[in-house]
Amino acid sequence: MIDDGLPIIDLSDASSPTARQTVGKQLVRSIEQIGFFYVVGHGIDPRLAAQAFDSAREFFSLNEAQKQQIAVNQSQRGWMRKGLTRLEGSVSADVKEVFFWGREVAPNDPDVVRKLPLVAPNQWPDASLPQFKQHILEYYQAAMSLGLRLLDCIALGLDQNPDKFHQKYCRPLGRGQLVYYPPISDDDLANHAYSAAPHTDFGVLTILLQDSLGGLQAKHQNGQWIDVPPIDDSLVCNVGDLLERWTGGRLPSTLHRVLNSSGKARFSIPIFCDPDSDAWIDPEDFSASPNQSAPPPVRAGDYISGKNCSNFGHYKS
Numbered sequence: 001m002i003d004d005g006l007p008i009i010d011l012s013d014a015s016s017p018t019a020r021q022t023v024g025k026q027l028v029r030s031i032e033q034i035g036f037f038y039v040v041g042h043g044i045d046p047r048l049a050a051q052a053f054d055s056a057r058e059f060f061s062l063n064e065a066q067k068q069q070i071a072v073n074q075s076q077r078g079w080m081r082k083g084l085t086r087l088e089g090s091v092s093a094d095v096k097e098v099f100f101w102g103r104e105v106a107p108n109d110p111d112v113v114r115k116l117p118l119v120a121p122n123q124w125p126d127a128s129l130p131q132f133k134q135h136i137l138e139y140y141q142a143a144m145s146l147g148l149r150l151l152d153c154i155a156l157g158l159d160q161n162p163d164k165f166h167q168k169y170c171r172p173l174g175r176g177q178l179v180y181y182p183p184i185s186d187d188d189l190a191n192h193a194y195s196a197a198p199h200t201d202f203g204v205l206t207i208l209l210q211d212s213l214g215g216l217q218a219k220h221q222n223g224q225w226i227d228v229p230p231i232d233d234s235l236v237c238n239v240g241d242l243l244e245r246w247t248g249g250r251l252p253s254t255l256h257r258v259l260n261s262s263g264k265a266r267f268s269i270p271i272f273c274d275p276d277s278d279a280w281i282d283p284e285d286f287s288a289s290p291n292q293s294a295p296p297p298v299r300a301g302d303y304i305s306g307k308n309c310s311n312f313g314h315y316k317s
Helices: 017-033 046-060 064-068 132-157 186-190 241-246 300-311
Strands: 008-010 036-040 078-080 097-102 175-181 196-199 205-210 216-219 225-227 235-239 256-258 266-273
Touching (some): 008 017, 017 132, 046 175, 046 205, 132 175, 132 235, 132 266
Parallel strands (some): 008 036
Antiparallel strands (some): 078 097, 097 175, 175 266, 196 256, 205 266
């Protein structure tokens, strides 16, 4: 652990079933305590992370007209300008821009034809960024693979079959964001404008690649905001609302926020490792006996899409 208590989980130790169960217990304990943890020994090639960050910087350096060509659509694909993210309960819109993408699918993909929520072809920038798509998808695929490894360990930590989650991840609704946070000013803070206002994530598991500037904070159970600073060769992970619901509240989703007071441009790349859009998320999957107070089953895509509609301005225009 680092001195503020945020756990560091070393996945390089998870090389055997017994070791994976030990790591799984560490993960479950960490999530129960705060919902956030660092992962090291994760196996993602640093080159992929560096290329993804370079691509993010190149994309956000395009002029507004170029980015507007792929303005975010109702399927949550493309570029979102500053001012369109206003998280539930916040006073002002977040001070950030976002590029959204997801699993690469064709227009005639069966899930697209069925109009499953949040399954849609991606929007990519024009030929001025020839390697953008390749670099983003390479990192995305590596992060999604890591997400499934973590979920295998979490299943073991919950005394479940290690492939408990896999049956709901055949065509996963994994999505990614490139996020650009310009520096925030004292005026922004006075107007309660955050880089990212306090919020919980909507899905199952988030894997975050952050740059060296810091600014991410998580809310501890004692009510204090604690810094989640960058650690070399690590990724930050946290649980979302859907996993809290799925596990009957055992694995809580934690409030977090971003304050980019560094005076410099900050970039981050979260990957949301979520299940199939039509996967039923049922708390009884993780309960030995029916719980009358448990929330009813929901479809993953419907739940996350509903959250998006409440938090992003382009759904309201």
